[in-house]
Amino acid sequence: MIRRGTALADWTLDVPNLLVGAQWLLFSLELLSPLILRARSDRARVAVVGLLVGFHVVTYAGITIVFLPHVVAMLSMLPWERLRRESAAPVAPAYALPPAPLAGAPRPTHNLPTTATVGR
Numbered sequence: 001m002i003r004r005g006t007a008l009a010d011w012t013l014d015v016p017n018l019l020v021g022a023q024w025l026l027f028s029l030e031l032l033s034p035l036i037l038r039a040r041s042d043r044a045r046v047a048v049v050g051l052l053v054g055f056h057v058v059t060y061a062g063i064t065i066v067f068l069p070h071v072v073a074m075l076s077m078l079p080w081e082r083l084r085r086e087s088a089a090p091v092a093p094a095y096a097l098p099p100a101p102l103a104g105a106p107r108p109t110h111n112l113p114t115t116a117t118v119g120r
Helices: 010-014 016-038 042-063 068-075 081-085
Strands: none
Touching (some): 010 016, 016 042
16 A cells, blocks of 8 residues: 555545455455356346456556456456347348339349350
């Protein structure tokens, strides 16, 4: 805190018991973090990942240290497959056919050779 601290963390130097308690709380949280793999609901998984990523954000704001690969690994635990399923508008594939003509509209005429005349 003394060497790398920011203005957001300077006040904690005056409360040493807070730092000791936070250290033990963090240690317990780190020991329990593998339980995220056992989370059955997406809501529980999002809550735990949010808590852990929030811890890293607060750590960076307080002492400007972040272990970004760990944050990325935690974000991989989120149910990203649900984003595609819940998107509002379906995207047409690149090979989509043009829309059909309106009812009553004249049909386009194409002067394409038939298969019988090809190659003669």
